[in-house]
Amino acid sequence: MEAVRTQPHTTKSRFLFSTSTFQTLVWGLVLLAAFVISPWIQQGINPYWFTIIIYCGINIILAVSLNLVNGFTGQFSIGHAGFMAVGAYVAAVVTMALGANPAWNEFVASSGIPANAVLPIGLCLGGVAAAGAGYMVGMPSLRLRGDYLAIVTLGFGEIIRVVMMNTEAVGGASGLNNIPFLSDFGWVYSSVVLTVFCVWRMVHSSHGRTLLAVREDEIAGEAMGVNTTQAKVRAFAMGAFFAGIAGGLYAHQLQILTPQTFDFNRSFEIVIMVVLGGMGSISGSVVAAILLTVLREALRVIQTWYEIDIRMVIYSLVLIILMLTRPNGLFGSREIIDFFPASLRRKLAGRAEARGGVKQ
Amino acid sequence: MDQFLQHVINALSLGSIYALIALGYTMVFGVLQLINFAHGEIYMLGAFTGMYTIRWLRLEEHPGIGSLIIALIAAMAASATAGFVIERLAYRPLRKSPRINLLITAVGVSLFLQYTGQLIFGSDPQFFPTGILELEGYNWSYGDLVIEPMQIVALVLALILMVVLQYIIFRTRLGRAMRAVSFNHDLASLMGIPTNQIISATFMLGSALAGAAGVLVGLIYPKIDPLMGTMPGLKAFVAAVLGGIGNVTGAVLGAFTLGLAEEFLVGYWVPTYRDALAFGILILILLFKPSGLLGVHRAEKV
Structure with missing residues (x-):
């Protein structure tokens, strides 16, 4: 069906700054908290739990994106691990190349920026590379059915x-070794906050409503003037971007990358987090990601039996059981905020984002 | 030249396996518009059933085409049952729900079969008893060209099954009902066709073919393991899309094309990229001719 494509009716959406000062305050505090608790977490928690916390963070980014x-x-999409792999490899190569570059080291020493500032550079480039890959993959296939x-x-x-297995420059099948350990709590935490914030703002912007229109009824959306392909590709590239960031964090946590890490099972784990949490619920994804990451550690015991x-x-x-009995997952499309008392909810959500009433 | 012919022969036997699996995909897609991700695992079940039948009935002590057919029938029956059960328990309750739920369930079933398969059969590869056919002296070679008799057996059996399927679909009442359901679900049920039964039958028929493919692949590449179904399953799906999904002749054509493409890539260019080729083809075909080689473009309806 070739519908007449017109430009979607969009008003300027304020992507980063919401109108509610309270809201901005909450986000600011949440982000600040990273730097307050980071040293405490780093020193005061046993390394095993620390690793689990880092993995929780990475999985949250993956699930939300x-x-x-x-x-x-x-x-x-069941290839999220692929984008994660792109981000992981690119980020690792970037930080390793910069770390080995004398000019960069001199610059770091002279300018006084912290040594691990190389990580955000790697993460950003990794994310951009993953987004590019997402765009390339999405473009042909998103025009077609799901x-x-x-x-x-x-x-x-x-x-x-x-x-990756056939590229000797990144270690081939044996993998990429000696990646510096840079993913400390502060970076993981702020990446999580940034991801949740961006996705949340995206979903509540007019772009986000375009996405919802695609989900609810693609043809009707198209008839209303939504450029469905563009909307899908945009969501896809953005999802891939954050998957790339998660991959970068993962690389600098594990310090070794092998192509086998990013197999189908990895993608599937992320899918089940999304489905369990509820498709269309950000806080659901967060909860499910934490739940499954902890569950996996708990199941490690059983795994040693067989x-x-x-x-x-x-x-x-x-x-399977979830799909048969409770296809909406734990939260459905509700957010955790919806379970709070109404007075608190109204304050938290600002006047605009109360469910149903949407801000233009 | 010999090398070229060798590749063609390898490609034909590989293509016939893909074709048998792709037929199941395309038939199920035809009636339900569902990509049955678990199809590759049904093929794996077929291979294991064949192996255990041969072991338990000690068919290796009586090698011959008869024993092979017994194993083949056992595998087909087991696969058909598996297909029936999967459709009944996992897909039918979801028929009215959004397509994405059905898709997620299909992926879930596929993984469930893979990993329960590992629990039951063990995760190490096992050897398929190829001694079921005594073909030691029948190797036919001409110069560098070697024709494995197993390849010919597999190819011939696959072709016979395809002809039988073609007969069922185009010459019997069941086939006519299947085509009707695939044409229009609601209309078919208004015409008095028991659509649920027909969908079950389609699943069983497609799964039986996949089961047969499992036994035949065991003859050619006698190493089987519970994860063996994933790759061929996906490649067969690519073959079905390449030929035009929903189109039975197209699936066979797509499968042989894919087999040839893979064999030539491995033979003449970069063998390590074998598994990436199918997906590259898929992206290209979706980009340039999404209806496939033989498919007709269907407009999406509201």
């Missing part, structure tokens, strides 16, 4: 893996 594609836009997208994203993850990955049996069974 995938939710933008799977939940809010209604496109089924099922094709699923296979193409899956295939894309496979292609990335094969390419020698195989019992985790995946449970995950897949959960997914």
Whole structure:
């Protein structure tokens, strides 16, 4: 069906600055908290728990960014690990190259910026590379029905893996070693906040409503003048960007990258986080990501009994049962805020974002 | 030249396996518009059923085409049952729900079968008893060209199954009902066609073919493991899309094209990129001719 495409009716959406000062205050405090608790977390918590916390953060970024594609836009992407891989490899290569560059080291020493400032550079470049990959993959497949997208994203993850395995510059099949450890709590935490904030603002902007229109009824949306392909590609590229950032954090936490890390199971884990939390619920994704990350550690015990990955049996069974009995997941499309008392909710959400009433 | 012919023969036997799997994909897609992700796992089940049938019935002690057919029928029956159960338990309750839920369930079923398969069969590869056919002396070679008799057996059996399927779809009442359901679900049920039964039958038929493919692949590449279904399953899907999804002849054509493309890529260019090729083809076909080689473009309806 070739509908007449017109420019979507958009008003200027204030992406970063919401009207509610209270809201801005909350976000600012949340971000500030990173630097207050970071040293405490770093020193006061045993390393095992620290690692789990870092993984929780990375998984939150992955789940929330995938939710933008799977939940809010209604496109089924199962290749998120592929974008994560792109971000991880690019970020690792960037930080390693800069770390080995004498000019950069001199600059760091003379200007007094912290040594781990190389991480955000790597993360950003990784994110941009992943977003570019997302754009490239999304462009052909998003014009078609969702099922094709699923296979193409899956295939894309496979292609990335094969390419990494055959690229000797990034270590080939044996992987990339000696990545500096840079993902401390502060960076992971602020990345999480930034991701949640951006996705949340995106969803509540007019762009976000375009995405919802695509999810609810693509054809009707198109008839209303929504450029559905553009909306989908935008969501896809943005999701890929944050997946790339998560990949970068992952690389600088694990300090070693192998192509096998980013296989289909990895993508699937992210999908189940989104589905369990509720497609279209950001806080749902956050809760599910934390829940499943902790659950995985708990299941490690069972895994030692059998020698195989019992985790995946449970995950897949959960997914099937969830789809059959409670397809909306834990939260549905509600946010955790919706469970709060009304008075607090009104304040937190500002007058605009109260469910149903949407700000132009 | 010999090398070229060798690649063609390898490609034909590989293509026939893909074709059998792709047929199931395309049939299920035809009636339900569902990508049955679990199809590759049904193929894996077929391979394992074939292997265990041969072991338990000690068919290796009586090698011959008869024993092979017994194993083949057992595998097809088991796969058909699996297909029936999956459709009944996982897909049918969701038929009215959004398509994305159905898709997620399909992925879930696929992974569930893979990992339960690892629990039951063990995760190490096992050897398919190829001794079921005694073909030691039948290797035919001409110069560098070697024709494995197993390849010919697999190719011939696959072709026979395809002809049978073609007959079922275009010459029987069941086939006519299947085509009607695929043409228009509601209209078919108004015409008195029991659509649920027909969908079940389609699943069983497609799954049986995948099960047969599992046994045949065991003959050619006798190493089977619970994760063996994923890649061929996805590649067969690509083949189905390449030929035009929903189109039975297209699936076969797409499968042989993919087999040839893969074999030539491995033979003449970069063998390590084998698994990436299918997806590259998929992206290209979606970009330039999304309806596939033989498919007709269907406008989406409101």
